[in-house]
Amino acid sequence: MTEDMTRREFAGGTMTAGLMLGLNGALQPETGNRAPVRVGFIGIGGRGTALLKTILELDGVRIPALCDVLEPNLAQAQDVVEQAGQDRPAGYAKGPHDFERMLERDDLDAVVIATPWRWHVPMAIAAMQAGIYVGSEVGPASSVKECWDLVETHESTGIPCMFLENSCYRRNMMAVLHMCRLGLLGELVHCQGGYLHDLRGRIVQGKGTGVQLPEGGDYRTRQNRTRNADIYPTHGLGPMAKCLNVNQGNRFVSIASFATKSRGLRAWAVDNLGVDDAHAQIDWAMGDVITSVIQCQNGETIVLKHDCALPRPKTFMWLVQGTKGLYSEEADGIYIDGRSPAHAWEPFDRYQEEYEHPVWREYLKTGIKGGHDGSDFLELTAFVDSVRHRRPAPVDVYDMAAWMAVAPLSEQSIALGGKPVPYPDFTGGKWMSVQES
Amino acid sequence: MTEDMTRREFAGGTMTAGLMLGLNGALQPETGNRAPVRVGFIGIGGRGTALLKTILELDGVRIPALCDVLEPNLAQAQDVVEQAGQDRPAGYAKGPHDFERMLERDDLDAVVIATPWRWHVPMAIAAMQAGIYVGSEVGPASSVKECWDLVETHESTGIPCMFLENSCYRRNMMAVLHMCRLGLLGELVHCQGGYLHDLRGRIVQGKGTGVQLPEGGDYRTRQNRTRNADIYPTHGLGPMAKCLNVNQGNRFVSIASFATKSRGLRAWAVDNLGVDDAHAQIDWAMGDVITSVIQCQNGETIVLKHDCALPRPKTFMWLVQGTKGLYSEEADGIYIDGRSPAHAWEPFDRYQEEYEHPVWREYLKTGIKGGHDGSDFLELTAFVDSVRHRRPAPVDVYDMAAWMAVAPLSEQSIALGGKPVPYPDFTGGKWMSVQES
Numbered sequence: 001m002t003e004d005m006t007r008r009e010f011a012g013g014t015m016t017a018g019l020m021l022g023l024n025g026a027l028q029p030e031t032g033n034r035a036p037v038r039v040g041f042i043g044i045g046g047r048g049t050a051l052l053k054t055i056l057e058l059d060g061v062r063i064p065a066l067c068d069v070l071e072p073n074l075a076q077a078q079d080v081v082e083q084a085g086q087d088r089p090a091g092y093a094k095g096p097h098d099f100e101r102m103l104e105r106d107d108l109d110a111v112v113i114a115t116p117w118r119w120h121v122p123m124a125i126a127a128m129q130a131g132i133y134v135g136s137e138v139g140p141a142s143s144v145k146e147c148w149d150l151v152e153t154h155e156s157t158g159i160p161c162m163f164l165e166n167s168c169y170r171r172n173m174m175a176v177l178h179m180c181r182l183g184l185l186g187e188l189v190h191c192q193g194g195y196l197h198d199l200r201g202r203i204v205q206g207k208g209t210g211v212q213l214p215e216g217g218d219y220r221t222r223q224n225r226t227r228n229a230d231i232y233p234t235h236g237l238g239p240m241a242k243c244l245n246v247n248q249g250n251r252f253v254s255i256a257s258f259a260t261k262s263r264g265l266r267a268w269a270v271d272n273l274g275v276d277d278a279h280a281q282i283d284w285a286m287g288d289v290i291t292s293v294i295q296c297q298n299g300e301t302i303v304l305k306h307d308c309a310l311p312r313p314k315t316f317m318w319l320v321q322g323t324k325g326l327y328s329e330e331a332d333g334i335y336i337d338g339r340s341p342a343h344a345w346e347p348f349d350r351y352q353e354e355y356e357h358p359v360w361r362e363y364l365k366t367g368i369k370g371g372h373d374g375s376d377f378l379e380l381t382a383f384v385d386s387v388r389h390r391r392p393a394p395v396d397v398y399d400m401a402a403w404m405a406v407a408p409l410s411e412q413s414i415a416l417g418g419k420p421v422p423y424p425d426f427t428g429g430k431w432m433s434v435q436e437s
Numbered sequence: 438m439t440e441d442m443t444r445r446e447f448a449g450g451t452m453t454a455g456l457m458l459g460l461n462g463a464l465q466p467e468t469g470n471r472a473p474v475r476v477g478f479i480g481i482g483g484r485g486t487a488l489l490k491t492i493l494e495l496d497g498v499r500i501p502a503l504c505d506v507l508e509p510n511l512a513q514a515q516d517v518v519e520q521a522g523q524d525r526p527a528g529y530a531k532g533p534h535d536f537e538r539m540l541e542r543d544d545l546d547a548v549v550i551a552t553p554w555r556w557h558v559p560m561a562i563a564a565m566q567a568g569i570y571v572g573s574e575v576g577p578a579s580s581v582k583e584c585w586d587l588v589e590t591h592e593s594t595g596i597p598c599m600f601l602e603n604s605c606y607r608r609n610m611m612a613v614l615h616m617c618r619l620g621l622l623g624e625l626v627h628c629q630g631g632y633l634h635d636l637r638g639r640i641v642q643g644k645g646t647g648v649q650l651p652e653g654g655d656y657r658t659r660q661n662r663t664r665n666a667d668i669y670p671t672h673g674l675g676p677m678a679k680c681l682n683v684n685q686g687n688r689f690v691s692i693a694s695f696a697t698k699s700r701g702l703r704a705w706a707v708d709n710l711g712v713d714d715a716h717a718q719i720d721w722a723m724g725d726v727i728t729s730v731i732q733c734q735n736g737e738t739i740v741l742k743h744d745c746a747l748p749r750p751k752t753f754m755w756l757v758q759g760t761k762g763l764y765s766e767e768a769d770g771i772y773i774d775g776r777s778p779a780h781a782w783e784p785f786d787r788y789q790e791e792y793e794h795p796v797w798r799e800y801l802k803t804g805i806k807g808g809h810d811g812s813d814f815l816e817l818t819a820f821v822d823s824v825r826h827r828r829p830a831p832v833d834v835y836d837m838a839a840w841m842a843v844a845p846l847s848e849q850s851i852a853l854g855g856k857p858v859p860y861p862d863f864t865g866g867k868w869m870s871v872q873e874s
C-alpha cells in the first residue's frame with residue numbers, strides 16, 4: 001500500500017481499515033501482525049497520563065519506558081502501567097534532555113509526546129532520527145523553520161509522525177467529513193473553526209499544569225506574554241483541513257491575521273487577585289481575540305479564531321459550508337437545500353445517526369472510552385494500528401506542519417498589520433498528485 | 438443643541454428625546470414645533486411603499502409628492518396616501534431624472550430615497566443641494582469618492598442626511614447597545630456582523646423587484662455579476678459601529694476582505710432552471726462568501742460576512758464581546774461573567790426584558806407597527822422627529838459614508854488578495870472630539 005493510498009482512505013471517509021480492526025477484535029488484521037506495539041511516553045503530566053490510561057485500554061500495547069522531568073509524575077505513571085498488569089516501565093527523569101537517553105532503547109516502536117508545546121517538534125525530530133514512530137500532541141509551532149525541520153526529518157528518515165489532533169476523531173466532525181465525502185453539502189466553499197475557551201485563570205496563574213516557569217505560570221502563560229498570534233489553532237483547523245482535502249488536492253495558500261487589544265487577562269487578574277497583585281501588572285503580548293482568514297488553492301476560505309482571554313462559553317465554532325448546505329457546531333444544526341425546512345436549521349442529531357461515520361458506528365457498539373468524548377481513544381487506536389502495520393500516519397507530518405504553522409504565520413501577519421503572508425507548501429508539490437477519493 | 442450632543446445622546450443609550458416624544462403623544466415636543474413634516478418619496482417600489490405606509494402611521498406627516506420611474510408604482514402609492522386621508526400627492530414619473538424636478542418644489546421638508554442602490558448617493562446629494570433633509574435607504578457605495586461627495590455635500594450645505602439603517606433600531610440590538618452603555622459587557626473588544634441570507638433565486642432572476650435590467654435581473658443581479666465585494670454590509674455593521682462608538686471617539690482604521698470562489702448562483706440556476714438555461718451560463722463576479730475584518734482605532738476588530746449565494750438559514754451573525762461578557766445573535770444568548778452559569782449561554786429573552794432600551798420600553802406600550810419587526814417604524818419616527826426639529830440625524834452622513842464604503846474598500850482588498858486597505862476618516866478628524874457619553 002502506498003502512502004498516498006492510505007492517506008486517501010482516511011480522508012475518503014472509510015479511514016484506515018486498520019482503525020476499524022482496532023475497534024473490532026473479531027476481525028483479523030490484514031497483515032496478520034499481532035506482535036505487541038511498544039510505546040514509550042515523553043511527558044506524563046495531566047495530558048500524558050490521560051493518554052497513557054487510554055492507550056492501555058487497547059489490545060496489544062506494551063509500555064516499556066516513560067519519561068518526565070518531574071519524578072512524581074513518573075512514579076504515578078509507572079504505577080498506572082503496573083496496575084494495568086504490565087511490568088513497571090523504565091523511568092527517565094534526569095532533566096529535560098533525558099528523553100534522548102530513552103530514545104536510545106531498542107525496544108520502542110513508537111513514542112507519544114505530551115510535553116509543553118515548544119518541546120513537541122524537537123522531540124518528534126529526535127524520535128524520528130532514532131527510527132521511532134511518533135505520535136505528537138498538538139500545539140503551536142515556534143517557527144516556520146521548525147515545521148520544515150519536522151517535514152525534512154520525516155522525509156530523510158522515512159519514519160512517520162502522527163499529529164494527535166483528537167478533534168479530527170470527534171463524532172460530529174467525522175460524521176460531517178462523511179457527509180462531505182458523500183456530497184451532501186455539495187462543493188465546499190467556506191469553513192470556520194477556532195478555539196474559544198475561557199482559560200483566563202489558567203493563563204494568568206498557570207495552575208493545573210505540572211511544569212511551572214520560574215516567573216510563574218506555565219507554557220501557555222509564557223506564550224501569552226510573548227506572542228501575539230493564534231497559538232492554539234489545530235483543534236479548530238484540523239477537521240476543516242480534512243474536509244477540504246488540504247495537502248491532498250488542495251492546500252493553504254495564504255493567511256491573514258488580526259489581533260484585538262489585550263484586556264481580558266489583566267481585567268481577570270484585577271478582579272480576582274486584586275489590582276496590586278503582581279499578575280495584574282503583567283503586560284500581555286497577545287490580543288484577546290485573534291481572527292485569521294486562510295485562503296485555499298481551490299478557492300475556499302477558512303475563518304479561524306483564538307479567543308481564550310475573555311469570559312465566554314466554549315466552542316470550536318466549526319462550520320462547513322457548500323453549495324448544497326452547511327453544518328454549524330454553534331447552531332448544533334444542519335441545513336440541506338431542498339431537504340431542510342426553508343430557512344431553518346435542523347437539529348444535527350438526526351443527521352448524526354443517519355450519516356454516522358463507519359468508524360464511529362462500530363465504536364458505539366463497543367462503548368465510548370477515554371477522554372474528549374471518546375476521540376482520544378479513536379486517535380490512539382489509529383496511531384497504534386499505523387505503528388503496528390508500519391503505515392503512514394492518518395494525520396501526518398504534512399498536516400502537522402501546516403496546522404501548527406498557523407502560530408508563526410499569524411504572528412507575522414499580525415506584525416504586518418494584517419497583511420496576508422504566503423503559506424509554505426510543506427508537501428513540496430505532492431498535494432497536487434494526492435487527490436481526494 | 439450642538440450636533441455633537443445630539444449624536445452623543447443617540448449613541449449614549451437614551452437616543453434622542455425627540456424619538457421618545459414621537460412614541461408618546463402626551464409629551465410635548467421640546468421646541469413646540471407641531472407643524473406637519475412634509476416628506477416626498479423617491480422610489481416607491483416594494484421597499485418605498487412599505488416605508489410610505491409606515492410613515493403614514495406617524496402623527497403630523499404629510500406626503501406632497503412621490504416619484505418613481507414606473508407609473509403603476511406611482512399610482513398605487515398615490516392611492517395609499519389618499520386612503521390615509523391626505524390629498525393625492527403630485528406624481529413624478531418622467532424618467533430616471535424626474536426626481537430632480539420634484540426636488541425643485543418648495544413644500545418638501547424631507548425626502549425618503551428607496552431606489553436601486555446606485556441611485557442613493559446621487560439622489561441624496563441632489564436633495565441636500567436643494568436644501569431638503571434626506572432619509573436614504575441602505576445599500577453599498579459604488580466608490581469611495583461617492584462617499585466623500587456625500588460628506589462634502591452635507592458639510593457645504595449644512596443639510597442632514599440620515600441613513601435609514603433599520604437594524605440599529607431592532608429591539609435586540611438596542612438592548613445590546615443599552616447594555617454596552619451600562620457597562621454590562623465590560624470594555625468591548627470584538628464584534629461580528631453580516632448579511633447571511635439565501636437570495637439565490639432573486640439574485641439570478643431578479644424577481645420580486647420592480648426595475649428589471651435589459652439583460653435580466655435587477656440591481657442586485659448586476660452587482661453580483663460585476664463586483665467581488667461585500668455589497669450589503671450595513672445591516673451587519675451598523676449596530677456594531679454604534680456599540681463601538683465609531684465616528685464618536687473611535688473609527689475604522691483598515692479593512693481586509695477575502696472572497697471564496699463563486700459557485701452557488703450557477704449551481705442554483707442549473708438545479709432550478711436547467712443546465713441549458715441562459716442563467717446557468719452567467720459568469721458571476723462575486724464570491725459566495727465574503728469575509729472582512731475591520732480594525733478599529735481603539736483596538737477592536739469586527740468580522741463581517743456577506744453570504745447570499747448559498748443555501749442557509751438567515752442570520753445577521755451579530756456578536757458583541759467585551760471583558761465581562763458577550764451577546765451572540767446566533768446563540769440567541771448572552772454570557773455575563775460571574776452572573777451566568779459557568780461556560781453556558783443564558784437565553785437572551787430575560788436580559789431583553791431587564792435591559793430593554795428605554796425607547797423600546799415606550800414603544801412596546803403602544804404596540805409594534807410596520808415592517809422588520811417594528812424597526813422601520815422606529816427609524817422613521819427618529820427621522821421625522823429630526824426633520825421636525827431640524828436636528829442632526831441620529832445615524833448620520835458620516836455613518837452612512839463609513840458603512841457604505843465597505844463595498845468599494847472590500848472590493849479593493851479582495852483585488853489585492855486580502856491586503857488590508859486604509860479606511861478613510863470621513864469625519865476629517867472630528868471623531869476625536871466626539872466622545873461617547
